[in-house]
Amino acid sequence: MSPRQITDAEFAAAIATGRAQADADIRAQAVRYVPERDAIEVITNHDAGFLIPRAWIGALQEVPTGDLAKLDVWPDGSAIELEDRDIQISVHGLLTAVLPAMLPPRAIAAIFASRGGQATSDAKKTSARANGRKGGRPPKRKTKQVA
Amino acid sequence: MFSRMITVRRMSHARHRGEEWIARVSFSYLSSGTELMSIEPVKNVPMRRVINRLLEEIQDRLPDCRSSWWMTRRTTCLANQWAMVRARGKVVVSDQVPGAQQIGDAQYEPTTERLHVTFRDGTTEEVRLRP
Numbered sequence: 001m002s003p004r005q006i007t008d009a010e011f012a013a014a015i016a017t018g019r020a021q022a023d024a025d026i027r028a029q030a031v032r033y034v035p036e037r038d039a040i041e042v043i044t045n046h047d048a049g050f051l052i053p054r055a056w057i058g059a060l061q062e063v064p065t066g067d068l069a070k071l072d073v074w075p076d077g078s079a080i081e082l083e084d085r086d087i088q089i090s091v092h093g094l095l096t097a098v099l100p101a102m103l104p105p106r107a108i109a110a111i112f113a114s115r116g117g118q119a120t121s122d123a124k125k126t127s128a129r130a131n132g133r134k135g136g137r138p139p140k141r142k143t144k145q146v147a
Numbered sequence: 148m149f150s151r152m153i154t155v156r157r158m159s160h161a162r163h164r165g166e167e168w169i170a171r172v173s174f175s176y177l178s179s180g181t182e183l184m185s186i187e188p189v190k191n192v193p194m195r196r197v198i199n200r201l202l203e204e205i206q207d208r209l210p211d212c213r214s215s216w217w218m219t220r221r222t223t224c225l226a227n228q229w230a231m232v233r234a235r236g237k238v239v240v241s242d243q244v245p246g247a248q249q250i251g252d253a254q255y256e257p258t259t260e261r262l263h264v265t266f267r268d269g270t271t272e273e274v275r276l277r278p
Contacts, residue, residue, distance in 0.1 A: 006183055006202065011195045014170075018187035075167035076187035079160075088160075 018076070025092040027077030033068035040068075042091065045077060052098050059087050159212060161201055167191050170198060172205055174212055176223040176255060176262055177230075177240055177274065181205050213276070214257035223262065225253035230264070238264055238274050 006014075027045040033054075034041050040057060043049045054060050060068065063085060072081050074088075081088045100108055131137045161170045168191040171184040181202050186192050205212060217223070229247040230240045241247045248266040255262055262274040 004180075005199050006195065008195070010183060011186075011198065014183045014186045014198075015189060015192055018171075018185035019189055021185055022187060074162060074169055075191060076169045078169065078187070 021078075022076065025078065026095045028073045028080060028091040029077060031071045031073050031080045033065070033071055035065060038065075040071070040080075042080070042095070044091075044095075050095060050098075050102075052094070056098055056101065057089065057094065059089055063087070159205075159216070161205070163193065163197075166193060168193055170201060172202065174205065174209060175240075176213060176225060176253065176276070177238060179206070179209060181209070210257070210260055210277070213255060213260075217255040217257055223253040223255050225250050225264070227251075230266075232272055236272065236274055238262075238272050 022045075028042050029045060029047070030041075030043040032041050033039075034051065037051065037053075038055070039051045039053050040060065041049060041051050054068075060082075063082065067082060067085065070082055070084060072083065073079075073091075074081060077091065079088045079090050080094075103111075159172055159174070161172060162168075163170075168186060168188065170186050170193075173182045173184050174180075183198060183202060186198070225240070228240050228250050229243045230238050230250055231247050233239055243249075248268060248270070250264055251267045252265045253262055260275070260277040262276060264272045264274060266272070
């Protein structure tokens with residue numbers, strides 16, 4: 001069966017999706033093995049870096065250290081790869097998996113709280129407009145009045 | 148009434164090492180079509196005809212793609228999806244509508260290219276993917 005040819009619109013949509021993914025995901029610019037720490041250094045698209053102990057990355061645990069010098073980044077930065085061994089590791093998946101282990105639980109909770117507070121929604125917008133018409137958010141009622 | 152069709156698809160990556168681009172292409176265990184999902188990076192985007200040739204090649208080698216996915220992931224990603232049994236051996240993924248059944252498990256046999264679908268109500272269906 002001859003497959004359907006993709007249209008210009010589908011082609012453009014695929015490029016747009018790729019661009020959106022690149023903005024939304026953590027991507028790598030560079031990767032290298034750091035022998036003195038037995039760790040993998042990943043430089044991300046924000047020019048930040050992570051040093052991840054090799055023991056935390058299951059796919060690389062059995063790889064001889066000599067082969068780790070061949071670690072490479074995919075052209076879009078979405079994965080790191082050892083081509084000879086057919087090992088590909090998603091950068092976004094790797095970092096979202098190891099970050100909770102790198103940070104204390106209170107720090108993670110603070111990040112969630114901060115990001116959650118910045119979130120907007122239709123319900124929040126509707127509520128803010130309704131409060132605006134009343135001259136601002138109504139004061140919170142005190143549970144107990146003292147005479 | 149039956150509403151829009153859904154295909155539950157697996158996404159694989161094709162990397163062109165010379166021109167340094169990545170195309171993400173999806174395929175399914177219940178339909179023979181392939182679909183282009185995304186291309187990156189923007190600065191290295193190939194010609195459309197190159198992508199069409201890639202999709203054609205993937206379609207030609209769909210049994211290999213299904214087999215590789217099954218061997219490495221051990222899933223068809225069909226569990227918990229809703230599907231209609233149109234006829235004996237003919238299963239189509241659908242919305243949750245009257246007549247649809249929820250898939251509990253779907254195992255793939257690469258050598259025979261057969262899919263064994265077990266629904267939540269205990270009924271089973273065998274789908275032959277080789278034409």
